[in-house]
Amino acid sequence: MKKRRIFELLIICIGAMVAVAFASAQAPSAAFSGMPTTGPSPLTVSFTDLSLGSPSSWVWFFGDENFTAPWTQMTVSPGWSARMGQSSVVMPDGSIILMGGYSGGYNAGAGAVTSNSAPWMQMVASPWLSGGYQQQISSEILNNYIVLPGNYGGYNNDIWRSKDDGATWTQVTVSPGWSARAGQSSVVMPDGSIVLMGGYSSSGGYQNDVWRSADDGVTWTQMTISPGWSARTGQSSVAMPDGSIILMGGWSGLVHADVWRSTDDGATWNQVTVGPGWSARAGQSSVVMPDGSIVLMGGGGQYGGYQNDVWRSADDGATWTQVTVGPGWSARAGQSSVVMPDGSIVLMGGYGRNGGYDNDVWRSTDNGATWKQVTVSPGWSGRTGESSLVMLDGSIILMGGWNGQENHDVWHLMPAGSSEQNPLHTYTTPGLYQVTLEVTNANGSNTKILNNYITVSAPNGIGKTQPVSNGGSSGNWSAPASAQPVAAPSMAPAAASTVFSTTTIPVTTSAPLPVAVSFIAFVIAALAIVSTQWK
Numbered sequence: 001m002k003k004r005r006i007f008e009l010l011i012i013c014i015g016a017m018v019a020v021a022f023a024s025a026q027a028p029s030a031a032f033s034g035m036p037t038t039g040p041s042p043l044t045v046s047f048t049d050l051s052l053g054s055p056s057s058w059v060w061f062f063g064d065e066n067f068t069a070p071w072t073q074m075t076v077s078p079g080w081s082a083r084m085g086q087s088s089v090v091m092p093d094g095s096i097i098l099m100g101g102y103s104g105g106y107n108a109g110a111g112a113v114t115s116n117s118a119p120w121m122q123m124v125a126s127p128w129l130s131g132g133y134q135q136q137i138s139s140e141i142l143n144n145y146i147v148l149p150g151n152y153g154g155y156n157n158d159i160w161r162s163k164d165d166g167a168t169w170t171q172v173t174v175s176p177g178w179s180a181r182a183g184q185s186s187v188v189m190p191d192g193s194i195v196l197m198g199g200y201s202s203s204g205g206y207q208n209d210v211w212r213s214a215d216d217g218v219t220w221t222q223m224t225i226s227p228g229w230s231a232r233t234g235q236s237s238v239a240m241p242d243g244s245i246i247l248m249g250g251w252s253g254l255v256h257a258d259v260w261r262s263t264d265d266g267a268t269w270n271q272v273t274v275g276p277g278w279s280a281r282a283g284q285s286s287v288v289m290p291d292g293s294i295v296l297m298g299g300g301g302q303y304g305g306y307q308n309d310v311w312r313s314a315d316d317g318a319t320w321t322q323v324t325v326g327p328g329w330s331a332r333a334g335q336s337s338v339v340m341p342d343g344s345i346v347l348m349g350g351y352g353r354n355g356g357y358d359n360d361v362w363r364s365t366d367n368g369a370t371w372k373q374v375t376v377s378p379g380w381s382g383r384t385g386e387s388s389l390v391m392l393d394g395s396i397i398l399m400g401g402w403n404g405q406e407n408h409d410v411w412h413l414m415p416a417g418s419s420e421q422n423p424l425h426t427y428t429t430p431g432l433y434q435v436t437l438e439v440t441n442a443n444g445s446n447t448k449i450l451n452n453y454i455t456v457s458a459p460n461g462i463g464k465t466q467p468v469s470n471g472g473s474s475g476n477w478s479a480p481a482s483a484q485p486v487a488a489p490s491m492a493p494a495a496a497s498t499v500f501s502t503t504t505i506p507v508t509t510s511a512p513l514p515v516a517v518s519f520i521a522f523v524i525a526a527l528a529i530v531s532t533q534w535k
Contacts, residue, residue: 027444028053032437038455044426045454047435051446055439059394061342062417062425063433063454067363067374074397074410079169080160082406084385085182085199085233088399092192092444094392096162097172097217098399099196102182103406104154155180155202159217166397166410177220178211179204183233190243195223195266197247199233206231206252210266228269229260234282234300241292246272246317248296251282255302259317277320278311283333283384290343290449295323295368297347300333306352307331310368328371329362334384340415341394341438341447347371348398349383357382357403380411392440393419427456 031050036043049058086101157180159172184199184207193214199207208231210223235250245262247269249255257280259272284299284307293314299307308331310323335350335358345364351357359382361375386401394416401407417425427433433454438447 028055028439030439030446030448051439059438060418061436067415071379074166082408084402087186088387089188098160185237187239223266236286255280272317285337287339323368336388338390342436351384430458
């Protein structure tokens with residue numbers, strides 16, 4: 001009897017240890033409260049983190065951030081050569097992986113004539129789209145001019161990693177398996193692997209091979225040599241909350257308007273639509289919103305026509321709705337765009353036929369319907385073909401690009417309201433404010449967004465409280481791995497009488513659970529030993 005009791009206690013202890021192991025190996029679940037939530041300005045609110053899962057970092061957006069903080073140059077000598085058309089991703093541990101791109105200068109520029117005998121006039125000393133758009137191709141008719149692109153060289157397939165927001169870099173590999181290229185697209189999957197697609201290579205022309213790395217870019221496996229979509233460069237790709245990949249548009253001598261989807265890390269693909277509504281283009285930027293919808297912005301058309309239209313799809317790219325035809329920012333291609341933890345979109349840089357290289361920064365808080373310019377002079381020079389990322393701390397990193405020459409500078413912007421666990425924040429302008437908390441640990445990230453959570457009235461009750469255009473969406477955004485999509489309220493600000501709302505999307509673990517697996521192995525071994533002792 002005594003032996004049986006000891007056996008039962010041992011089983012209970014082992015079960016408790018397994019439970020702790022699983023709990024410690026899960027991504028956190030964000031939650032918070034604030035006191036007070038209403039009052040006249042200036043209103044100081046004390047926020048308390050109530051998150052589960054032992055988060056190690058916190059990012060707060062209080063709804064009144066203006067994104068006008070100065071950009072900081074992280075380095076002028078990262079180790080990797082100056083380049084454009086590279087692709088970059090943020091890993092679950094917060095490190096940056098940079099892949100490929102073009103280095104080495106543009107030879108001869110591009111020329112244009114209106115007839116065979118007319119003198120040549122140099123139109124632009126660089127490709128007008130990132131990543132080799134119009135590289136080493138036959139003559140194209142652009143806006144009634146004959147354009148003969150120059151020759152390129154110096155394509156890269158080196159892979160670099162930074163663990164300190166781009167300040168220092170280590171080369172991961174010099175031989176990944178895939179050929180040197182530029183204009184490829186890359187995404188991070190929910191399991192932390194990287195998938196790289198397409199691009200342009202000096203040795204093989206346009207590419208449509210798909211490669212995957214499960215070890216931060218050190219080694220790569222080719223997923224397919226025949227994905228269904230034609231070889232191309234300048235396409236955009238996004239990783240969806242359900243783990244699928246959506247690929248859109250691009251250039252292969254002709255611009256494309258097709259949309260393709262893969263549900264197996266790029267091994268097989270199905271065409272989602274041949275008529276998305278938006279015109280064929282390349283060099284556009286695309287992002288995934290917290291509600292799982294895709295927003296596509298700008299790009300370049302077949303005959304040099306730059307775009308500044310914005311389109312949105314809520315069904316994995318099958319159907320699209322035009323969000324706006326006049327966003328405020330000029331028509332362009334080769335820009336970069338990111339989605340912030342608070343659900344806003346930030347668009348940066350690019351190249352437009354009339355405006356040259358851009359370095360303006362714009363922000364939308366309503367899925368791209370309306371935009372506000374947040375800075376005219378960020379510090380970094382106008383450019384196209386750069387790559388931009390949102391880090392786990394809510395900051396933005398911008399790298400490389402082309403503005404008549406390749407660049408290898410790295411820039412950093414911190415727009416978040418606070419990184420403290422339990423911050424104090426003072427609101428000085430009357431209005432309704434959305435509050436966002438993103439929490440992260442070694443296993444992933446989770447975000448809580450409370451709509452219209454803070455109500456600030458005018459001093460002494462003067463005037464009316466008005467909603468603040470700060471996002472207005474409730475949901476979860478995990479970076480880099482997202483959770484399952486959940487329907488979210490409209491991005492438009494609610495009326496002053498609206499009670500705040502919240503939607504939390506379930507947490508998804510962004511990495512394997514080695515601790516839990518180790519404990520399971522321990523349990524099996526322990527039970528085997530105990531059972532032999534009590535036979």
